[in-house]
Every structure is written in C-alpha cells, then in structure tokens.
Amino acid sequence: MGRGENAGVADQLEQIAQLLLIMDENTFKIRAYQRGAEAVRQSLQPISSMSRADLLQVRGIGKGIADAIISIVETGTCNELESLMEKIPPQLPELLEIDGIGPKTVQKLWRHLNITSIQELEAAARSHRIRTIRGLGDKKEEEILRAIAVHKNRSGRMLLSEAEAIGEEIISVLPPGRYSFAGSLRRGRSTIGDIDIVTTNPAVSVNPRLREIASEMIDEGMKKTSIFFKGKRIDIRFADPAEYGATLLYLTGSKEFNIRLRERAISRGLRLNEYGLLDQRTKELIKCPDEEMVFRRLGLSFVPPELREDRGEVARAESDTLPFLVELKNIRGDLHAHSTGSDGTMTISEMAGLGDQLSYEYILCSDHSASLGVARGLSPEGLKRQDHEIEIVNRDHTCQILKGIEVDILSDGRLGLPDAVLSDLDCVIASIHSVLHQDTDSITRRMITAMENEHVDIIGHPTGRLIGRREPSSIDMPRILAAARDTETALELNASPYRLDLDDIYLKNAIELGVTIAIGTDAHRPLEYAHMRYGVLTARRGWCRADDILNTKSINELMDFCR
DNA sequence: GCCGTTTTCGGCCCGACTGTTTTCAGTCG
Incomplete structure (x- = not known):
C-alpha cells in the first residue's frame, strides 16, 4: 500500500502524543510517541507488512508503541487512544494550532469556559471572557484574537524557492553585515515553515529596521527577534562572532538533531547550547566561532546541514563514515529540458548556447511526445526534424544537445511512441x-511495464506530486525501486521547486538499493536551468554521492548507461 | 515510552521572550 497507510498510522500516534500533551503527561512519553510516529512515517516498508519483531528493530519503536501499531493496523485504533478520547473532546487538540496556546492554556480554557474549538475560543475572546481566568489577562486575549486571524489566512508552508526569495529580500533591506540562513531553509527541505536567519549585527542596529518592514512584531529582544513579513514568520538571531558557529548550529537544527548532539555533549562532560560548549567540571564556556569546531570538540566529523535530521548521521559522523555528498560542481549536464519542439520557449540553438554558458557537457532535449493532450507534443516526423537540427547545432557548441524525448506512459503502461522511434534516440525519459x-497496483504495474521497455532509460517525476497542489500518486515505491534496480532504469529527481520528485526519503532508499538517480530541471524557460541547485540540495538530503547521480558522468559513460 | 562500550533502572536538551507576577509559568524554536 506504500506510504499512505503508514501516514495514517503515524497520524494516530501523533494524535496520542497531542492528547497526552493536553493531559499534562510525562514529556518524555509524549516525545516517545512523536518519535514513534516519525519512524512510522519514514518507513519505506509498509508498516502493516512488518512483524512485531521487525517493528522492534526500528529505532524509536519499543514494546508499547509496537503493540499500539499492531492494534491500529488490525482494528483501526488502540487502547491508549481510545481511553484518551474518552477523557478529552477529540477536537480539543486543534486549539494547539493557535500560536501562543499550549497545553496548559488549553486545559484552563476547557475546564473554566468549556471551550473545545477555535470558534468557541474566538467568541470567548471577543466577549472578554478569557481575562476572567486566573493567570490569563487582557493582553493574552488580544494575542489570541491576533493569532486566530493569522491561523485563518495561514498560507501554509512555502516552497524552498519562495523561502529563499523572501529571505534574500529581508537581508537586502537590513544593515550590511554577515547573515546566514538557518533552519529548514539551510537544510534544504522542499517546503519551509518559517525563515531563520543568523547575523553578527547587533540587535540595536537590526531591530529598528525590522520594525519598519514587519506587518507584526511577534517578539523583540536583544538575542532574537521574530516578525511577520508577507504573511510569513521570520526569526532572526543575533550572534557574537566568537560564538557564531554554535548559534548557527543551534538555529539550523533540526530539533531532533540538536537533541542528539546535546545528549552526546553530556556524555562527554559538556553541555551544548547556542553559545558554545560548557565544560561541566570547570564551568568554562568554550566558544565556537564556526560549526566545525563544535563537531570537532564532540569527536564528530562535520555533518552537512542537509543531513541533520537524526536519520543516523550522528553515528556515521562518529565513525567518520559520512558519505561524500554530490555537489553542484559535479553536475556535467541537465537531463530534462523542453524546447520549442513542444511547450518550451527555447530553440535547440539557444539551449546549446545556454549549456555552453553553464559549462555543461550536455543537455538532454526531452520534449513531450504527441500523445500528450495537455502540451503540444512532437510527432515521429517532428522528432526526426529535431534530431537533424540537433546534429547541425552541436557542431558549433561545446555543450552537446542529446536527442531525447519525454515519452508519455499510457494508462496501460505502453508508451506514446513506437519502439522504432525510441531506438534512434540517445536517451528516453x-x-x-x-x-x-x-489504484496502487495498476499504476505500479503501469510504471514497471514502462521500465521493462529496453529503450526507457529514465522514469520522469516518479510520484507526480506538485508540492502543495497535487498529492503523489499511490505507486508502491518498494516495488518501483526494485524494478528500477532490476531493469537498470534511472529514476529522475525532478529539480523543479514545484516538484522535487523523488524526495529525500525515497532517494535514500533508492541509492541504498543501487538505483541510479538522474537530476533534471524540466526547464521550459532559460531561468529554470538554475533549478539544478534545488535538485542537488534534495539529492544531498537523500544521502546521494556523485557516483549515485547519472549526470555527474561523462557523455561517454552516460551513453553507455543509455545503451 | 524508549534505551544502554558506565546503566534493564533512571535517566531523557537548552535557553529566549512575554505576561501576569510578587519570583515564575507558559510557550516556542
């Protein structure tokens, strides 16, 4: 069934964690459920196919959560969840979505005013009933109304590219100085919740400027300030240059990664915070101007930001066996681009010129086939004309345009062009x-049928997701990965920031099986070739080395693969 | 509830900012 089902089980475990939070349960128990949920969400194996012994092998899943998972898979629920739902109105956790409201406040609101929904909360705040509760005042009441307004028109997570643009805009209007992105933006996640920035500029010089541009000041202080800007939350941290590394490390996260590092610090008689390492014995603060120093002092090799997700990277850093991740400079060409032959804006000649500028050795011209209704596609005759044009253009350029196609996989797995046409091409997506x-089985078999065609070299945007707009298709990824390995078909990492498909978890699983990844920008316009950067970031998040990536290969090696 | 090159019991990351205080709780990242 793939990940849809795992996500359902993970949601239930998370619901238990939220209900426990409101019940003011042991925080470590709550974290255990959250970690368990995360482990389930990230499992490539369908959780329902795993035995109890299998489950216990997974880090973060112990006896209690294993039994809960088994019960949820078999009956749709479990004892822990059922007994919590008897005690707490099930929709109560939605109050936690309001910024500034945590478990303690939810309890008070519920017990004193019988508030169980955001709607009731808003009514209570408007009629000034919140301030009647001891410990809550008029300021809190106003804060709640503001936070509800934000919640109502929340625009959700940003694309990586949007977050970059907004972050750069912020920095451009602040006083000159040293600034670094941190948080999920620095880690290169495909979607970003809020934008984190570290600077060596002091708060006194930055805060007045922030006040001018902010739609709202959330917090304002000498160590950090948070604002709303263009509907997004921006957190800025002010760091002493001597402590910059520790501060950047702290704000980059992830939260779970930070916890791992701090646990490791404790085991070495140190305490890690955002200023440096505190020697527990001498009480001396070891300041860390760069991140490398923190890692060194903890006996770890440097962990690239993209890997800081608590997915085993700390243990690998300890044994100095982290992978050498692919870099943009390793990329020798783009393996997915559209020309005026279908729905792109560039001629073959312009494409080659751009490739020269980018110092690429090759660009795969992969226009749509004519079978596709939505985009103007190439007929076999059109393709022949294009191939002729490519041969002529290639004489005048270092960057070679490769003859290709993005052929449609029809609903039964057959392809949109006959084999005789495909066999003439350099590379077929x-x-x-x-x-x-x-349904899962049909679409999975459809894709595998395409892979089994000897002319198909790459499967394009495998899950078909459009971030925030279209869910991934329900393909059975373990079967797809195994078929890709067996048929020696590469899977695309589509570098468009709207897709980033495959995503990090699938990439990691793919390369562990020895599946080759092809990064393509799917560029339709000149500027979109720069999206390669997002592809490389995502590949790094998937632990990919240069060797795992098809377009780090020379043109001859590439042609060998596509033969 | 999870976990173990000190441990199967006793730990479990750390600090900033705000509001309602009367010395601190709650929330957040």
Missing part, C-alpha cells in the same frame, strides 16, 4: 502525465 488516480 518516460513519464506519467494522465490518469494519475489509478
């Missing part, structure tokens, strides 16, 4: 563009 809502 096959993608699903229509009938995306097939």
Whole structure:
C-alpha cells in the first residue's frame, strides 16, 4: 500500500502524543510517541507488512508503541487512544494550532469556559471572557484574537524557492553585515515553515529596521527577534562572532538533531547550547566561532546541514563514515529540458548556447511526445526534424544537445511512441502525465511495464506530486525501486521547486538499493536551468554521492548507461 | 515510552521572550 497507510498510522500516534500533551503527561512519553510516529512515517516498508519483531528493530519503536501499531493496523485504533478520547473532546487538540496556546492554556480554557474549538475560543475572546481566568489577562486575549486571524489566512508552508526569495529580500533591506540562513531553509527541505536567519549585527542596529518592514512584531529582544513579513514568520538571531558557529548550529537544527548532539555533549562532560560548549567540571564556556569546531570538540566529523535530521548521521559522523555528498560542481549536464519542439520557449540553438554558458557537457532535449493532450507534443516526423537540427547545432557548441524525448506512459503502461522511434534516440525519459488516480497496483504495474521497455532509460517525476497542489500518486515505491534496480532504469529527481520528485526519503532508499538517480530541471524557460541547485540540495538530503547521480558522468559513460 | 562500550533502572536538551507576577509559568524554536 506504500506510504499512505503508514501516514495514517503515524497520524494516530501523533494524535496520542497531542492528547497526552493536553493531559499534562510525562514529556518524555509524549516525545516517545512523536518519535514513534516519525519512524512510522519514514518507513519505506509498509508498516502493516512488518512483524512485531521487525517493528522492534526500528529505532524509536519499543514494546508499547509496537503493540499500539499492531492494534491500529488490525482494528483501526488502540487502547491508549481510545481511553484518551474518552477523557478529552477529540477536537480539543486543534486549539494547539493557535500560536501562543499550549497545553496548559488549553486545559484552563476547557475546564473554566468549556471551550473545545477555535470558534468557541474566538467568541470567548471577543466577549472578554478569557481575562476572567486566573493567570490569563487582557493582553493574552488580544494575542489570541491576533493569532486566530493569522491561523485563518495561514498560507501554509512555502516552497524552498519562495523561502529563499523572501529571505534574500529581508537581508537586502537590513544593515550590511554577515547573515546566514538557518533552519529548514539551510537544510534544504522542499517546503519551509518559517525563515531563520543568523547575523553578527547587533540587535540595536537590526531591530529598528525590522520594525519598519514587519506587518507584526511577534517578539523583540536583544538575542532574537521574530516578525511577520508577507504573511510569513521570520526569526532572526543575533550572534557574537566568537560564538557564531554554535548559534548557527543551534538555529539550523533540526530539533531532533540538536537533541542528539546535546545528549552526546553530556556524555562527554559538556553541555551544548547556542553559545558554545560548557565544560561541566570547570564551568568554562568554550566558544565556537564556526560549526566545525563544535563537531570537532564532540569527536564528530562535520555533518552537512542537509543531513541533520537524526536519520543516523550522528553515528556515521562518529565513525567518520559520512558519505561524500554530490555537489553542484559535479553536475556535467541537465537531463530534462523542453524546447520549442513542444511547450518550451527555447530553440535547440539557444539551449546549446545556454549549456555552453553553464559549462555543461550536455543537455538532454526531452520534449513531450504527441500523445500528450495537455502540451503540444512532437510527432515521429517532428522528432526526426529535431534530431537533424540537433546534429547541425552541436557542431558549433561545446555543450552537446542529446536527442531525447519525454515519452508519455499510457494508462496501460505502453508508451506514446513506437519502439522504432525510441531506438534512434540517445536517451528516453518516460513519464506519467494522465490518469494519475489509478489504484496502487495498476499504476505500479503501469510504471514497471514502462521500465521493462529496453529503450526507457529514465522514469520522469516518479510520484507526480506538485508540492502543495497535487498529492503523489499511490505507486508502491518498494516495488518501483526494485524494478528500477532490476531493469537498470534511472529514476529522475525532478529539480523543479514545484516538484522535487523523488524526495529525500525515497532517494535514500533508492541509492541504498543501487538505483541510479538522474537530476533534471524540466526547464521550459532559460531561468529554470538554475533549478539544478534545488535538485542537488534534495539529492544531498537523500544521502546521494556523485557516483549515485547519472549526470555527474561523462557523455561517454552516460551513453553507455543509455545503451 | 524508549534505551544502554558506565546503566534493564533512571535517566531523557537548552535557553529566549512575554505576561501576569510578587519570583515564575507558559510557550516556542
């Protein structure tokens, strides 16, 4: 069933964690459920296919949570959840979505005013009933109304590219100085919740400027300030240059990664905070101007930001066996681009010129096939004309345009062009563009049928997701990965910030099986070739080395793969 | 509830900012 089902089980474990939070339960028990949920969410194996012994092998899953998972898989619920739901109105956790409201406040609101929904909370705040509760005042009442307004028109998470643009805009209007992105933006996640920035500029010089541009000041202090800007939350941390590394490390996270590092610090008689390492014995603060120093002092090799997710990277840093991650400079070409032959804006000649500028050795021209209704596609005749044009253009350029196609995978797994046409091409991408809502088995077999065609070299945007707009198709990823390995078909990492497909978890699993990854920008316009950067970031998040990536290879090696 | 090159019991990351205080709780990252 793939990950849809795992996500359902993970949601239930998270619901238990939230209900326990409101019940003011042991915080470590709550964290255990959250970690368990995360482990389930990230499991490539369908959780329902795993035995109790299998489950116990997973880090973060012990006896209690294993039994809960088994019960949820078999009956749809479990004892822990049921007994919590008897005690607490099930929709009460939605109050936690309001900024500034935590478990203690939810308890008070519920017990004193019988508030169980955001709607009731808003009514209570408007009629000034919140301030009648001991410990809450008029300021809190106003804060709640503001936070509810924000919650109502919350625009959700940003794309990586949007977050970058907003972050750069903020920095451009602040006093000159040293600034670094931190948080999920620095880690290169495909979606970003809020934007974190570290600077060596002092708060006194930055805060007045922030006050001018902010739509709202959330917090304002000498160590950190938070604002709303263009509907997004921005957190800025002011760091002493001598402590910059520790501060950047802290704000980069992830939270779970930070906890791992701090636990490790404790085991070495140190305490890690955002200023440095505190020697427990001498009480001396070891300041860390760069991140490397923190890692060194903890006996770890440097962990690249993209890996800081508590997915085993700390243990690998300890044994100095972290992978050498692929870098942008390793990329020798783009393996997915559209020309005026279909729905792109560039001629073949312009494409080659751009490739020269980018110092690429090759660009795969992969226009749509004519079978595709939504985009103007190439017929076999059109393709022949294009191939002729490519041969002529290539004589005048260092960057070679490769003859290719993005051929449609029809609903039964056949391709949109005959084999005789495909066999003349350098490299063939096959993608699903229509009938995306097939059931798991049908769409999985459809894709595998395409892979089994000897001419297909790459599967384009494998899950078909459009971030925030279209869910991934329900393909059975373990079967797809195994088929990709067996048929020696590469899977695309589509570098468009709207797709980033495959995502990090799937990439990590793919390369562990020895599946090759092809990064393509799917560029339709000149500027979109720069999206390669997002592809490389995502590949790094998936633990990919240069060797795992098809377009780090020379043109001859590439042609060998596509043969 | 999870976990173990000190431990199967006793730990479990750390600090900033705000509001309602009367010395600190709650929330957040």
